[in-house]
Amino acid sequence: MQKEIEIALIPAEVQDEQRILSEGAKKLRIPEKRIQGFHVRKRSIDARGRQVLFRMRVVYFIDEPAAAPVYATKLQSVQDAEPVIIIGAGPAGLFAAYRCLELGLKPIVVERGKQVKDRRRDLAKINREGLVNPESNYCFGEGGAGTYSDGKLYTRSNKRGDVQQVLSIFVEHGAPEDIMVDARPHIGTNKLPHIIESIRERILEYGGEVHFDCKVTDIIEQFGHVQGVHTTTAGTLHAKHVVVATGHSARDIFELFRSKGWLLEAKPFALGVRIEHPQEVIDQAQYHCSVRPENLPPAYYSLVEQVDGRGVFSFCMCPGGIIAPCATDADEIVVNGWSPSKRNNPHANSGTVIQINLEDVVGADQDPFALLAFQRQIEQRAFTLGGGQLVAPAQRMVDFVENRVSMDLPENSYKPGTRSVDLREVLPNFVHEALRGALPIFGKKMKGYYSNEAILVGVESRTSSPIRIPRDKDTLQHPQVAGLYPCAEGAGYAGGIVSAAIDGMNCIDAIKR
16 A cells, blocks of 8 residues: 655755654554655755755555656657657757657757757857857757756646656656656756766667757748758758757747748747845845755745736746856857756856736737847847956846946856946846836845845846747647647747756657647
8 A cells, every 4th residue: 555645854854764754654643664665756845934844745655565666768769760850959859859769750850059068168168258159059059058057847837748757757867866856856057968968879779860060941841831951961851740949049940930931929038137146145044044054955046026017036046056158149148047966156046037028019019020139139238238258247236226336246156257237228127127126025025135245147038939939739730831840948838948848749749649
């Protein structure tokens, strides 16, 4: 017999198997000797009270042997199977390819960027020299944007598909089993590249293809049905099904659709800044302590507030993290955040943004590219005010709220460097005013948050795609082109690693149907 119950333990006890066993026996009101083993199914931190607790959902095996979870996917050799072209090797593209192996289809993955290891040299140039390779950067290359910007796996996308299946595939390829358990699973930028390589090797082992440094220049369509793609290095590839999983920054794909007269539509996205604090400030506020205990991870926060009818919210919070330069062109500033697996850097950062709606930009209800042009304009303005070489405009938090240019800036994690600027010159007025209104309120919600030791770095603008590629809700195909599957974040149907992976798998399921 198996029973699943919730128990609560203090941090010092969370790894103590005997304590988990005895607490389960106590709550189940049975002798300990009847419990043959247990499996922790979910684990989360509850810091609402003065005593921080771990709340755990635990399956206890009573009067029967414990069964360890098995992480293994049944795959098929697809060397001679029907081909599916997948544009992009981010989480959507890779998991779409993996799903092909399960369903007996041959994935042909076309990636404009480099293999995951080879991307590192280009990222080093971005950080040290402020030089952007438009085909290989934090957004483009094997593994997509998530590989070198954190590997956070938290999602609310349970209704879209099987989150546990995505996590189990990560575990099968080397991720720690803790991601199956933790409420906010995280792999870390230092570990994720090896896992991505393992997934790619599995795709190749079973007969799939992966082409790197290979950019799609055209999608071939005839009589309303896709026929294949033209590429820069692999020639013309033919298939009756093409999945477009190119991510939110592949603006050339949107231009390709426009040149063919294929439907596109403007989509709201979020815009703001990345805010960084000393991690110890966040730990003290969230854990009600002067020094974070060793058995607690660096603290996380999530904040939201309405200011004059606009929601201001934290986004992609990175405990023990680093602010990263995520531009995809040489004349723009885009920031994001990431953390290593140990989250052991001295700073904590989070995007703090508001939603940009169609009514905020003139012509967005008519022009699918209006929000993209708006996004690009702000990124280029940030670049100009930073002074070049990806130096980012920045301001201390209290100075920002009080409309005062900072005399100097605190030490921070953004490697290309920061420059003191009045962020009113960067941000649209309605974004600036919403942030100014929210930050002091956030400070009332979380002690120590509202401080001039915090720095605002601009701009956080690639939260999602400003353009949606329409698709039929049942077949997932573009309404004008049969066999063409707009997919995941770049098409406006996902927001993060797990939801993108799920959408990639859903597209392959639709092809199989």
